[in-house]
Amino acid sequence: MKGKQWVLVKHFEGEPKDEDLELQEFDLPDELNEGEVLLEGLYWTVDPYMRPYSKRYTPPLTMFGEQLAKVIKTRNGEYPLGTIVLSMSGWRSHFISNGNDLKPISFDLGSTPLSYCLGTLGMPGATAYFGLMSLLEPKKGDKLILNGAAGAVGSVVGQLAKIHGCEVIAFVGDDSKLDWCKNELGFDHVFNYKKVDFSEVIQKVAPDGCELFFDNVGGNWYHTIINKHLKKYGKATICGSIENYNDKEVKLYPNTNYSILSKELRIQGIIVHTFAKDWPKAFTEMNQYIQEGKLKVKETTYEGFENMRSAFYGLFKGENTGKAIVKA
Ligand SMILES: NC(=O)c1ccc[n+]([C@@H]2O[C@H](COP(=O)([O-])OP(=O)(O)OC[C@H]3O[C@@H](n4cnc5c(N)ncnc54)[C@H](OP(=O)(O)O)[C@@H]3O)[C@@H](O)[C@H]2O)c1
Structure with a gap:
């Protein structure tokens, strides 16, 4: 099985350009080791901070960032098939984890759409x-x-x-x-x-x-x-x-x-x-506002992992209203 990833092949200079980011395939092993899970991305976020933070690293590197992913194979009892988690696993379609870097959703989402966990409730x-x-x-x-x-x-x-x-x-x-x-x-x-x-x-x-x-x-x-x-x-x-x-x-x-x-x-x-320990409290309060119709949410959704780069570049052109999200 193969996964896909977006690799920053050279530093952005001025406006980000198509040649700065490349879509590449990588091999995924057929078998998992004990304790591992295979995850498939459902939603990815693109955020403005990715532009200045990219200077901290030396290319080539897989672009960093958060995603919502689903367990599609597991040898880890804590993460049964179908579990949905947040993960800072970057711009990858699939990845293998030993569970340590996975975050369950920390509050009761109720009927609120899952993707909001990368935006208003993220x-x-x-x-x-x-x-x-x-x-x-x-x-x-x-x-x-x-x-x-x-x-x-x-x-x-x-x-x-x-x-x-x-x-x-x-x-x-x-x-x-x-x-x-x-x-x-x-x-x-x-x-x-x-x-x-x-x-x-x-x-x-x-x-x-x-x-x-x-x-x-x-x-x-x-x-x-x-x-x-x-x-x-x-x-x-x-x-x-x-x-x-x-x-x-x-x-x-x-x-x-x-x-x-x-x-x-x-x-x-x-x-x-800095406020990480209080996030769940804030999300619970804001989810309540969402449920009551007091807090409205809009997303600009880009369909397909292949469109990560366009979604990211769109942030600097004002393309998004509300949260820019990429959907698998
Ligand atoms: N400090 C933190 O912990 C933290 C955390 C998250 C985000 N942030 C920062 O908060 C800001 C907003 O982030 P966001 O995620 O909400 O992004 P966003 O507002 O959803 O998307 C970027 C928006 O910025 C505007 N923009 C782009 N280039 C611009 C320019 N040259 N001059 C003026 N406006 C421009 C565009 O809107 P218009 O069409 O309206 O121009 C664009 O849609 C960013 O600066 C981000 O780095 C900081």
Whole structure:
């Protein structure tokens, strides 16, 4: 039997290109050793972090990342046939495990679709939950500036902020995303940042400034919002900087630090895994919101493992609304 894997054959430089990632076959043994299981991927996630993290490794390497997989052969009593697990086994169609690196789903999913465990009820949802609830501590009436608002993290941040009584000023990169955020998710002010000057429109809807900022994009957003739009004692979660992931050189903006100190802002980065022990609690709460219709979920699904590369590249072109997922 053969499996398939996506191999990073050379480092990305600038925008990811087709020749950087290659689909290769590999052999799977006919027999398993005692304690082993053979898994088949059902869903894979593609996430923006994969672009900057790839620099930590030396190619060639199988692309890393999480998947939802099913046990299709087993010699391990803990993992009977058909068991579904989460695994950081990378961009592989099949893999063999001794069970140590497999994670069962840690909360009661109920009737919620399984693939949500890679999105709203997975790493991106946890990022939204802890980046908002633990770092920004939203209060009723707070004004929240949110970019990347129709993405896997942003769409959850905005909805949780609404549940907690915030006024959400949201930015997305196309009009269908704008429509979804405004009319289905109920964000208060939504703009297509490609059609407006984001600073001008924030000034218009929040002339006295905003209490909170959840930054998924970085670059000019980070500097402009800290310098011009956060109020004294404002708080920002620095979640991502997708605007800069494909940059070839590092850029510096000297005034930002002065604004942080003079306005005594609380700016905090987040690495979602710091909160890992509390993820199941957050997922249980958010699954309850999903069941009650208070938290809406959208996925952009790419059919077929062969489309992993296109799905990944799509993140940098704004192709996905909600979570980008690849389905076997
Ligand atoms: N710190 C952590 O632990 C952690 C964990 C998860 C994610 N993150 C970060 O959070 C951010 C959002 O992640 P996600 O999984 O929710 O991704 P996502 O928002 O679902 O997908 C990426 C989106 O980013 C927008 N985008 C792409 N290039 C852009 C650019 N040059 N300028 C502005 N927007 C751009 C596009 O939306 P538009 O069409 O709206 O432009 C695209 O659809 C990323 O920066 C990611 O690295 C951090």
